[in-house]
Amino acid sequence: MCNDEDTIKELTVGRRVGFYKVRGQIGCGNFSKVNLAVHALTKDKVAIKIMDKMRLDLQTQWMLSREIFNMESLYHPNLLQLYEVLETPSRLYLVLEFAGGGDLHTRISSGGKLSDQESKIVFAQILSAVKYMHENNIIHRDMKAENVLYTTNSCIKVADFGFSKRVNNRNQALDTFCDVWAMGVLLFFIVTGTFPFHADTVAKLRQSVLEGAYVLPTWVSAPCQRLIRGNLRSDAHWTRCWVASGSHTTASPTLTPATPPSPPICVAWQME
Template sequence: MSPQVPRHSLYSLTDSSDCGPEKEEEEEPSRRLTPLENLTLDMCHNENTIKELTVGRRVGFYKVRGEIGCGNFSKVKLAFHALTKDKVAIKVLDKLRLDLQTQRMLSREISSMESLFHPNVVRLYEVVETPSRLYLVLEYAGGGDLHSRITSQGKISEPESKIVFAQILSAVKHMHDNNIIHRDLKAENVLFSCNACVKVADFGFSTRVSTNNQMLDTFCGSPPYAAPELFKDESYMGPPVDVWAMGVLLFFMVTGTMPFRADTVPRLRRCVLEGAYVLPIWVSAPCQRLIQGILKPEPSERYALDQMLGCEWLLPVEFFRPVPPTYRLNPMHLLESGPGRLNQEEEEVRVALQELGVTEEHILNNQSKNSRSPVTGIYRIILHRMQRNKGTERAPMITGVVKDPKRDSLRAYRNLRHTSKLCVLS
C-alpha cells in the first residue's frame, strides 16, 4: 500500500488531516473540482486571497466590504459569502479588548441566537474565530433601523405602527416561550429587511432563565427604555422588563417622541418612577389603552403578552405564523430525516448544497459544532434564502376594521385548545 500524505489546512472542512493517496489523485485527473473545493484551494494557495485573509478583507468564506455600524464593543461590516453570493452582516469583536463580563455577554448572545428560529428575529449563520478576533455572521437587514426611520421621517401612522409592533410582539413572545429575556429592546435594535419585515436584533444583554418568574439583578439596556424596577436597584422579573420597553417603543412609533424625557439620567429616573407621561389626543383610543396597559409602574399590573395579542388595537392584524423547530438550523437534519422524508423546501436545500460540493461527509465531520462550522454557515444561508423566496418572511396584513371587538377578541386565541372536565373546545 502506498503511504498517505497528510495535508493540513486552516480552512479544512473535516476534522481529519488525512487525504487520499497521491496515486488516487493521479487516477482522476479529469474530475472537475466543485465550487467548494475550488474555494478552499484558492484560500490555501492563492497569494491575493491569503493576503485578503491576513488583512481582514476576507473572513473565512466571506468577502468583507465596508462598515455599516458600530457598537460599544464591536463593529458591523457588510460582507457576502464567496460561494452563495448572499449578503451578510459580520459583527467583529476584538478578543484582546474583551473583559470577563463582556466575554460572558458574548457567550450568552451566541447561545440565545442558537435557540431562536423566528422570522422576526435576526438569524445567526456562523461564528468564525481567529486568535485575535471573533466574527458573528448575521442576517443582513438592508432596510435600516426603526430609530433612524422615525428621527428622519417622523412618527409612523397607526396602521403601519400596528404592522411593526405586531412583529416585535411576535418575536418577543417567541423569546419568552423559549425562556430568553432580551433586556435591550429599543428602536435601534429593531431592523427592517429589504421586504419591510421587522427583525429584532442585538442579543448582547439577553439571558436565559429557568422560568419566567426567575428573579434577575443586573441593570441592562438603555435608560430611556428601562422599566421602573430597574431604577430601584432591586431584583426583577425579566418578562415585564421587556414588556415595558415595548410600551416605550409603541409610544415612540405613534407619537415620534419618547414618553419619558430628561437631560440627565437621575432626572430620567425620577420621571420613570413617577410614571408620568402625556399621550397626545390624536392617538386613537384603542392604542392609548394598550400603551396605558403596558406602561404601568407596578410589574404585576403590566399587560402580559397574551393580553397584548388579544387587545382591540391589534385585532385586525393577521400576524400569526408557524415557527419552525430549531433542529432545522442544523444540517444534520438533512441526513437524519432519511430518504423521502424531507419536504420540498428541504430537498431544494439539499440539492443546492450538493451543487456547491457540500457532501454528507462534510456534514458528518462538522456535527456538534453548531454555528462554529462553515458547513453550517452555508446551510443556514441557503435555507434562509429558500424560505424568503417562498414568502415565509413578509410583513403581516391588516384584514380590516373589527366591527365587534368583544365578539372578535377570541381571534387572538384561535390556535389554542381549551379543556375542562365536561367538554373540549377547539
C-alpha cells in the first residue's frame, strides 16, 4: 500500500488515477463503483473498480483479496484481465480490461435468444474459459449471464471473480460441478431466452432444481438438448469428467484459430 503523501496525490490528482484519466461511471456495486478510464499515454480504455476501504468489512476484504489473487494468476483470451492494483490509505483501485459491449443477460433480455451460430461461438468461449480455470485449480462459483461480458460482437469475457475459489488438490475439486451445472443453465438461456427453472418461492425453486424439473423446447436441436441435459445432470463425477475432457458424446466443440477482431475464439460444433 502507498503511504507517501506525494505519491498519493499523484495517484488521485483531479480526475486521474495513476496514468489513467477517469471518465464517467459505468457501473456500481454494494461497496464499489466502476468508471471508464483512458491511459494517458497509450489511450487504451480500461475499467477502474473503485472501493472505499472504510466501508469494507473483514469478510469483504478477504473475498477481495482472494479475487485479486485468483485474477492475477489467470491469463486467457476469454477471461477479463486485471491489469494492476493501486492502493491508498482510503481507497483501492482495480484496473480492469474494458468490455464495452454489455453483458449477455442484457443482450438476450432485450434482443431475445441468440442465433444458432452465435450460440455456438459464445458457449465455446465460455467452455474454453471455464476449462482453463479448472485446469489451473480455480472454480468461478458465480457463472451467470450477467458475468459474461462482450468486448465485440463476437468476443466474450467471463468476469467477476468475487466468489472464486482455489483448490489445492485436484482430487478434492468436487466444487467444479457447480460451474458445469451453471454452464447448463447458461446454455439453456442462450438458446431459448428463458431460464430452465421457475417457481414462485425459493423453496419451490430449490425443489425444482433438485428434481431437475425443466422442459426443453422441441425446436432446440437434439445435440444441443443432449448437451444441456448433460450439464444439468446431478451426477457431479460425470459432469466433472465432461469438462475435464472438453468434449461430449453428441456435440464436440472444435476450436479453430481466432478471426478478426482478435482475440475471440471461433468455433464450429461437429453435430451428429
